[in-house]
Amino acid sequence: MIAAMVFAAGLGTRMRPLTDAMPKAMVRVAGRPLIDHALEQVAGAAPLAVNAHHHAGQLQAHLAGRDLTVLVEDPLLETGGGLRNAMGVLGDGPVLTMNADAAWTGPRAIETLAAAWDPTRMDGLLLLVDPARTAGPCGADFGIAADGALTRAARPLGYTGAGIVKTEALARVPDRVFSLWELWRPMLAAGRLHGTRHPGGWADVGTPEGIARAEAMLAAAA
Structure with missing residues (x-):
């Protein structure tokens, strides 16, 4: 069992005007809010x-009664700060982190990540995708060396927004608001940030245009 954190606190500025009246995580794709797509990818994780x-009230109401904790941030803490803010819920072990603005086909992220996670060799593990498997744009952020360690030298693979990270280094970050890159950067330099490939399809749903692309991908896989 692994703890999981779903990031759903963003302002959704690229998704306007839809997000003028709702959180981005409540935007519907194929009839379901994005938050439900994300929670499906981490189903089985606990605590969550x-x-x-x-x-925030809309998200709280939608998630009421589920076996998870909603943490309302004010101010926004970004991904790293948000993760540290949740450690009282999640405990001190590794955490599966998941962005709530994507649609997926194929195996669930938690299954692929858990199968590849090796804490003896890794401090972090990112779930990556070949741009050929994406519906719409995908930033090619990383390459993978022969031993699975990530590199920025050759960057053919995109980050899906899901990964596992050890959390001990959170206490050493001086800022309150910071991104997960503050954890990843030293892991990358030490060869302790690894990657594994998502074998299914993936679609970024950060803009209104992304909704139609994601729905077409999901329909084709049904």
Whole structure:
């Protein structure tokens, strides 16, 4: 069993005007809010936390009664700060982190990540995707060396927004608001940030245009 954190507190500025009246995580794709797509990818994780900020009450109402904790942030803490804010819920072990703005086909992220996770060799593990498997744009952020360690030298693979990270280094970050890159950067330099490939399809749903692309991908896989 692994703890999980779903990041759902963003302002959703690229998704406007839809997010003028709702959090991005409540935007519907194929009839379901994005937060439900994300929670499906981490089903089985425990404990489970979701952060919220923009129109937080809507997200709280939607998730009421589920076996998870919603943490409302004010101010926004970004991904690293949000994760540290949730450690009282999640405990001190590794955490599966998941962005709530994507649609997926194929194996669930938790299954692929858990199968590849090796804490003796890794301090972090990111779930990556070949741009050929994506519906719409995908930033090619990383390459993978022969031993599975990530590199920025050759960057053919995109980050899906899911990964596992050890959390001990959170206490050493001086800022309150910071991104997960503050954890990843020293792991990358030490060869302790690894990657594994998502074998299914993936679609970024950060903009209104991304909704139609994601729905077409899901329909084709049904």
